[in-house]
Amino acid sequence: MTPILRIEDLSKSFGGVKALKTVSLDVGHNEILGLIGPNGAGKTTLFNCVCGVFPPESGRVLLKNKDITRQPTHRIAHLGIGRTFQIVKPFKNLSLERNILASLCKDRTKGLSPIMFGTGLKKHRQEVLRLLNLVGLEEYIDQTPMTLPLGHQKRMEISRALALHPKLLMLDEPFAGLSQEDITPLLQVIKNLRSEGLSILLIEHNIPYVMELCDRLVVLNFGEVLCEGTCEDVQSDSRVIEAYLGS
Amino acid sequence: MGLGYLTTIGTFVGIYIILTLSLNIISGYAGQISLGHAAFFGIGAYTSALLTLKAGFSFWLALPAAMIIAGFIGAGVGIISLRIKGDFLAVTTIGINFVIVTVFEYSDFFGGAYGIMGIQYPMLFGLKISKFYYLMLVFFFVVVTAFFCFLISKSWIGLALETIREDEDAAEASGLNCAKFKIIAFAMGCAFAGLGGVLYAHFMRFITPNDFTFPVSITIVAMMVVGGMGTIRGPILGALLMAALPELLRPLANYRLLFYGGLIVFMTRFQPQGLFGENAFIIKKLFGQNLRAAFSKRNRAGGEEI
Amino acid sequence: MLQQVVNGIIIGSLYALIAVGLTMVYGILRILHIAHAAVFVSGAYLGLLVYTYTQSLILALILAAVGCSIFGWLIQRFLYTPLLTEARIVPLIASVGLFILCEDLFRLLGGPYIRAFKVDLWFDKLIFFDTVVTAHQCLIVIGTAACLVSVYFLINRTKLGLAWQATAQDMDTAKAMGINIKQVINFNFIIASSIAAIAGVLTAINYNSVLPTMGSVPAYKMFAIVVLGGLGSIPGTIAAGLIIGMAETIMSAYFGFIMPRDAIAFSAMILILIFRPQGLFGKGV
Numbered sequence: 035m036t037p038i039l040r041i042e043d044l045s046k047s048f049g050g051v052k053a054l055k056t057v058s059l060d061v062g063h064n065e066i067l068g069l070i071g072p073n074g075a076g077k078t079t080l081f082n083c084v085c086g087v088f089p090p091e092s093g094r095v096l097l098k099n100k101d102i103t104r105q106p107t108h109r110i111a112h113l114g115i116g117r118t119f120q121i122v123k124p125f126k127n128l129s130l131e132r133n134i135l136a137s138l139c140k141d142r143t144k145g146l147s148p149i150m151f152g153t154g155l156k157k158h159r160q161e162v163l164r165l166l167n168l169v170g171l172e173e174y175i176d177q178t179p180m181t182l183p184l185g186h187q188k189r190m191e192i193s194r195a196l197a198l199h200p201k202l203l204m205l206d207e208p209f210a211g212l213s214q215e216d217i218t219p220l221l222q223v224i225k226n227l228r229s230e231g232l233s234i235l236l237i238e239h240n241i242p243y244v245m246e247l248c249d250r251l252v253v254l255n256f257g258e259v260l261c262e263g264t265c266e267d268v269q270s271d272s273r274v275i276e277a278y279l280g281s
Numbered sequence: 282m283g284l285g286y287l288t289t290i291g292t293f294v295g296i297y298i299i300l301t302l303s304l305n306i307i308s309g310y311a312g313q314i315s316l317g318h319a320a321f322f323g324i325g326a327y328t329s330a331l332l333t334l335k336a337g338f339s340f341w342l343a344l345p346a347a348m349i350i351a352g353f354i355g356a357g358v359g360i361i362s363l364r365i366k367g368d369f370l371a372v373t374t375i376g377i378n379f380v381i382v383t384v385f386e387y388s389d390f391f392g393g394a395y396g397i398m399g400i401q402y403p404m405l406f407g408l409k410i411s412k413f414y415y416l417m418l419v420f421f422f423v424v425v426t427a428f429f430c431f432l433i434s435k436s437w438i439g440l441a442l443e444t445i446r447e448d449e450d451a452a453e454a455s456g457l458n459c460a461k462f463k464i465i466a467f468a469m470g471c472a473f474a475g476l477g478g479v480l481y482a483h484f485m486r487f488i489t490p491n492d493f494t495f496p497v498s499i500t501i502v503a504m505m506v507v508g509g510m511g512t513i514r515g516p517i518l519g520a521l522l523m524a525a526l527p528e529l530l531r532p533l534a535n536y537r538l539l540f541y542g543g544l545i546v547f548m549t550r551f552q553p554q555g556l557f558g559e560n561a562f563i564i565k566k567l568f569g570q571n572l573r574a575a576f577s578k579r580n581r582a583g584g585e586e587i
Numbered sequence: 588m589l590q591q592v593v594n595g596i597i598i599g600s601l602y603a604l605i606a607v608g609l610t611m612v613y614g615i616l617r618i619l620h621i622a623h624a625a626v627f628v629s630g631a632y633l634g635l636l637v638y639t640y641t642q643s644l645i646l647a648l649i650l651a652a653v654g655c656s657i658f659g660w661l662i663q664r665f666l667y668t669p670l671l672t673e674a675r676i677v678p679l680i681a682s683v684g685l686f687i688l689c690e691d692l693f694r695l696l697g698g699p700y701i702r703a704f705k706v707d708l709w710f711d712k713l714i715f716f717d718t719v720v721t722a723h724q725c726l727i728v729i730g731t732a733a734c735l736v737s738v739y740f741l742i743n744r745t746k747l748g749l750a751w752q753a754t755a756q757d758m759d760t761a762k763a764m765g766i767n768i769k770q771v772i773n774f775n776f777i778i779a780s781s782i783a784a785i786a787g788v789l790t791a792i793n794y795n796s797v798l799p800t801m802g803s804v805p806a807y808k809m810f811a812i813v814v815l816g817g818l819g820s821i822p823g824t825i826a827a828g829l830i831i832g833m834a835e836t837i838m839s840a841y842f843g844f845i846m847p848r849d850a851i852a853f854s855a856m857i858l859i860l861i862f863r864p865q866g867l868f869g870k871g872v
Binding site: 369 | 617618619665666668669673674675676677678679681683684685686687688689690691695700736737807810813814816847849850851854856857860861864865866
């Protein structure tokens with residue numbers, strides 16, 4: 035079976051500093067793959083290369099066997115990758131409803147159709163409610179993100195990504211900075227999504243949650259894949275301990 | 282103050298409302314600061330003047346043509362905005378304003394520093410329309426522009442523009458092509474600025490490069506900010522207030538500009554979201570709360586009945 | 588040709604002096620400070636006032652700098668700081684309003700006409716071959732150099748200057764590191780405004796005139812220079828000021844009829860920004 039996402043020999047450097055050196059990895063169907071590694075290992079850079087925020091220098095990114103390397107970010111979103119950001123980026127002054135609706139725009143703004151008016155955003159309120167329900171935020175639909183705590187904002191971002199009907203969800207440090215009462219519902223949300231058949235690529239520093247959620251782990255260090263395997267394998271790998279604690 | 286004087290003031294106010302609403306599409310919705318809007322006002326005016334005088338177009342044909350040309354040049358600025366961003370873009374648009382005015386001023390084709398004279402009043406059914414009907418015509422286009430903005434704000438494209446204003450990275454990740462929408466925003470905004478220019482040229486009947494300089498751009502921006510960006514009532518009421526203000530301050534004679542400047546400082550300092558914006562003092566006084574809260578409460582109440 | 592280069596350097600140094608203050612304000616507060624031109628004009632008027640009464644140029648420069656520092660500080664404290672959390676365009680419009688107000692105030696207080704600012708120095712002019720450098724031009728070069736060197740020392744050699752650099756990099760981090768942001772902002776406005784005052788006095792001497800509208804061209808043209816220099820970079824701004832000054836003088840001397848002076852700065856800016864969107868000396872993105 036072909037993997038949902040296949041990354042082949044991806045490289046990227048910033049002004050001489052190699053952020054990624056021939057990184058390869060696969061995300062399988064209905065799998066949660068954890069991407070861990072010390073700060074500056076290149077995890078977010080990898081995300082940004084996959085999503086087309088900046089182009090990789092070499093290598094390929096395949097989504098369900100389709101080459102999506104160097105496509106613009108919005109094309110990649112259409113093709114089926116939803117993502118969240120390390121530092122949340124909600125549309126601050128728009129209601130949650132409009133935040134989610136933004137991701138539903140994709141089919142309605144092609145060609146001349148954006149100039150067609152009165153296409154009734156209100157009709158999609160049910161769909162927005164359904165999407166917010168997936169992350170447990172439907173009661174806040176008319177509020178702006180700024181009035182909500184960080185945990186809710188992070189869940190809103192997930193809901194916004196889900197509105198793209200993605201094949202793959204990429205979460206960048208979803209648990210960072212959250213309090214315990216925000217973490218529990220978020221864990222549940224991610225588990226539910228997997229049980230509904232979604233594949234997830236997850237960057238996270240909080241090892242206990244990584245262990246709880248992920249099927250497999252990939253460890254990045256200095257832009258290279260250090261090791262890869264099940265949680266138990268990785269945990270007992272001496273190279274990983276060395277990378278985290280320093281030799 | 283005679284009736285003729287009031288009609289003249291009314292026409293100017295109408296043109297300023299169109300200009301402010303059109304800038305609001307670019308800055309208020311799409312969040313791209315443009316400090317050179319008067320250039321597109323000028324492009325509209327010059328295009329229409331030249332088309333009617335040199336190419337024999339009628340006013341009614343020159344009007345859409347001028348809008349299209351202003352829109353196309355505006356789209357060009359939109360393309361520049363893809364590369365130059367934020368405050369760099371703001372200053373670049375000042376530059377664009379200067380360069381375009383310089384082109385008007387230094388080329389004989391555009392009449393040089395003396396501008397273009399002898400532009401005709403529009404004809405309707407073979408008759409020259411009167412000043413009063415011209416005011417009605419301007420008023421009609423104000424309504425058209427406001428209605429267009431209303432449609433935008435309710436449509437998918439309006440939502441797309443707002444997301445670009447809020448966060449470009451997140452908009453791209455949500456599948457929106459920011460480049461396309463920025464260009465669309467500039468094209469639409471500048472086309473309507475062109476409309477304002479056409480109405481101005483045929484009302485004044487002579488135009489000079491001086492009418493479209495950077496201070497005019499700043500006046501338009503100030504009207505928008507004082508009124509409240511990102512809404513429709515804000516730019517309309519802001520333009521109305523600020524265009525009427527110099528007339529209201531006329532008794533102050535020698536101290537007019539002093540008070541004008543002072544009021545801008547005062548209003549932006551104490552109502553930074555605009556006098557008629559979302560959290561404005563006036564709106565709160567009138568509705569008891571801000572408008573969004575009032576509407577969402579009504580929606581919720583409606584929902585419960587069903 | 589050499590004569591034009593000399594003239595260009597003089598204009599360029601005056602531009603650089605005004606623009607350095609703007610770039611400093613932008614570097615810290617991210618505000619396009621149009622009212623900086625009002626500070627510049629008030630410097631010229633204050634300098635003229637003091638000079639008429641005391642006949643001392645040094646005193647005129649110092650008192651103008653002190654007066655403008657207070658003016659700049661007041662703008663910062665009562666107009667910009669309360670508006671920092673608003674959309675960027677709001678302080679910009681407030682600044683424009685203040686500039687309109689000040690320009691009219693200068694007209695009412697100083698009269699709508701041009702006032703002469705004649706300063707006699709102890710020599711008249713220097714002549715090298717066929718290039719003339721007037722005493723006033725020497726004064727401008729010396730004044731500019733003195734100002735820029737003091738700015739360099741204040742920013743690189745004092746504790747507050749280092750704090751300024753840190754704040755310009757990233758205000759939030761600087762705050763987290765325990766830097767007193769308020770103090771840095773005050774320092775910033777005092778330096779920026781006193782340099783603007785000196786620039787005002789020097790410009791007035793150079794053209795032997797002080798008038799209420801002398802700030803209206805610098806008000807926006809300086810932005811072309813600041814942006815060319817990379818918005819927030821002091822060395823970049825100085826270089827851009829000199830480049831624009833030279834380009835204007837040389838171009839208007841040789842092809843003056845094609846383009847008005849003021850359009851040159853902006854055309855150059857647009858062309859350069861299209862190829863380098865972060866300005867000539869800005870950091871790469």
